[in-house]
Amino acid sequence: MSLAGSLGGMGIIPKRKRQKVTEVCSSQSKHQVRFQDLTIFIVERKMGSSRRSFLMDLARKKGFRVEDVMSDSVTHIVTENNSWDEIWDWIQNLKLLNADKLKMLNISWFTDSMAAGKPVEIEERHKLQVQKMLQSNSPLPPPVVTISQYACQRRSTLNNRNKIFTDALEILAENFEFNENESAYVAFARATSLLKSLPYTISKMAALDGLPCFGDQTRAIIEEILEDGVSSKVDDLLCDEKYKARKLFTSVFGVGLKTADKWYGQGFRTLEAVKASKDLKFTKMQKAGFLYYEDINNAVTRPEAEAVAQIIETIVHNYAPDAIVTLTGGFRRGKETGHDVDFLISCPETMDENFLRKIVNKLDFRGLLLYYDMVEATFEKRKLSSQKYDAMDHFQKCFLILKLNKALVKNRVLSMSSVSAARPTDEGAEPEVKTQIKDWKAIRVDLVIVPTQQFAYALLGWTGSRQFERDLRRYTNHEKSMILDNHGLYDRKKKIFLNAKTEEEIFAHLDLEYIEPWERNA
Known part of the structure; x- marks a missing residue:
């Protein structure tokens, strides 16, 4: 041919x-x-x-x-x-x-x-x-590659060819965020994001020439790693007592940086010492964080996320057959593991305002609810047409810890394999109970109720990644004179909100090439 x-x-x-x-x-x-x-x-x-x-x-x-x-x-x-x-x-x-x-x-x-x-x-x-x-018949010149400063104009898959550099830069960026050094954090986060998008591995400093997002500090880190294989700044930071304490304390569900710094300032260095203290008062969320610490800090796998999805969908559809339950976050971007499982539930405007509470009550009735924190919708506070976008959305949401039976996950994995005949029955899980082996895992779950007309914007925002969303909003503001958040897109010149039923339509409003979810791992 x-x-x-x-x-x-x-x-x-x-x-x-x-x-x-x-x-x-x-x-x-x-x-x-x-x-x-x-x-x-x-x-x-x-x-x-x-x-x-x-x-x-x-x-x-x-x-x-x-x-x-x-x-x-x-x-x-x-x-x-x-x-x-x-x-x-x-x-x-x-x-x-x-x-x-x-x-x-x-x-x-x-x-x-x-x-x-x-x-x-x-x-x-x-x-x-x-x-x-x-x-002429001369060989073709190498292609000219132009890379945007904005993550929303780059395709970043999970195939990171520069992990040795991005791992180091992410640790340093995290510490800058701990220290509330916003400008340094942003600089390192942007450099990390760009490296993840490159279709080649950086093997010499000349490869950075002409690329945006690299300043003297980030270039120095990359140069040191190229020469020595490691970064001395990262090595020093990983041994730093304050960084280690902050990292440890904020790994507890419900503990933020201020609380972590408070505990550090009081002389605490381990979780055991914190839990043993009689002087500290813990919130309900923090108590749950300590109680289920091991499970919550053990990565959620895709089969576990899909098993949770099956539970949530069944309960939601019992109350609203037409509701759409969508798995978002890292799992929608193609990741195989995550720290929690996020779901958007798109419902008609006429839906009962107690709908989310009914879902939570049903989970509790089935013995699956270990913890919950309900956050009511605050739409009346939303003013998108102001000078900046909302960092947090105003949807009704609930932060949960669910009890996931391991047999459900095991059954799901086996049913997807070719050894379907070996699929265990409900009775097959009983020996675990009899031998006192814990047969469930605590899973962090977020449920968000989204009105149908705002679903596309919420889906875009909750899919991530964090840097992709930051750059998308920065691009929208600086390049298009618009404001984007999880609720909508506001054109400041025309002074109107732009409707969109799909993510593709949002990208089209912004004159951007559409980036698939699995290409947003920035």
């Missing part, structure tokens, strides 16, 4: 051309063409038809002419994750009359143009290859 045929089979050459052209003409006619001197063709391969259709429609709404099929009228080819030689060979096989005049561009030019509302000037970073190389 020829390369043209191969690429066509993967989506570069659309099928049923005649029908497509008719559809495009109809779609294009809905929008006025403002830029007559260029015509765009967006390559579907490695992008997908739904995303391609969305981008085509977005461009047409902004006044660009977009062709659905490749032809001699096309002036600008836009592609994502395809190499120059793949696209060039395909064009050669089409035998176009203007092939040597085509602008072959990566998606960054398209994104920049959509953000500007007009075709931006083509820079070197926008090109798939240097123009002068088209007429």
Whole structure:
């Protein structure tokens, strides 16, 4: 098969051309063409038809002419994750009359143009290859990689190629946060986030040249690790008595930095000493934190999270069959472990205001509730159109500790394996009880009640990661003059809230490429 045929089979050459052209003409006619001197063709391969259709429609709404099929009228080819030689060979096989005049561009030019509302000037970073190389047989130059300062414009998967650096920087960033040194914390957090997004491993300092987010302090840490394999600052910090105490005390559910510093100042260094003290008064949350400390600090696995999800969904649907229960947080980003399990429950506006309490009461009735803290909705306090976004949302929520039967998790794991015949029955768990072996685990769970019209924004906010959300809101404020929080998006210029039913629509409002949840591990 020829390369043209191969690429066509993967989506570069659309099928049923005649029908497509008719559809495009109809779609294009809905929008006025403002830029007559260029015509765009967006390559579907490695992008997908739904995303391609969305981008085509977005461009047409902004006044660009977009062709659905490749032809001699096309002036600008836009592609994502395809190499120059793949696209060039395909064009050669089409035998176009203007092939040597085509602008072959990566998606960054398209994104920049959509953000500007007009075709931006083509820079070197926008090109798939240097123009002068088209007429020669010389090897292709290395691709020019431009990396944004914003995590919301980078794809960060769980495949971290620079863990040796990010582990060190995260420890230092955490200590800056302990010391309430916001500027230093932000600097180290941003550098860590960018390293996680890189598709290559840093092997020499020159690899940092041209990258944003690296200052003298972060560069010095990376340079030392490259030379010695470790950071002396990190080693010193891990031996620091105050850092260790803060880290230990804040690992207790319900203990914040102020309490940790108070205990440290009173001379406490271990949890045993804290618990044994007769002078300290503990909150209800802290008492639960100590009581279930070992379980809560033992990572929650995905099978455990899915078992909890099954419990929550069953109870929710007993009261509201149409409610949607969505697992968020790190598990939605593809992680296999986490420190807790977060759920958004999307409900109709007419739902009983005591709905969340009914869920909690049912968990208690079933003997699954070890602790709960109910936080009522505070929508009347929300003023998104003010000068800054809300750091915390105003949804009704409940922070729980649930008792998860280990047999449920074991059954779930086995049912997903090929050894289905070995699946244990309820009676199979009884020997654990008889031999006094603890057959359950305490799991931290957050339940959040979200009105349907705000669900997309809540889902985006509760999915994370923390740095992705910080940069998304910073980008929204600095680049778009808007304000974003878990409830909505406010356009300060138009003085209106922008509706969105999906995360994709929120990204579109912000003229951002859509980033999948598993690519937000920033």
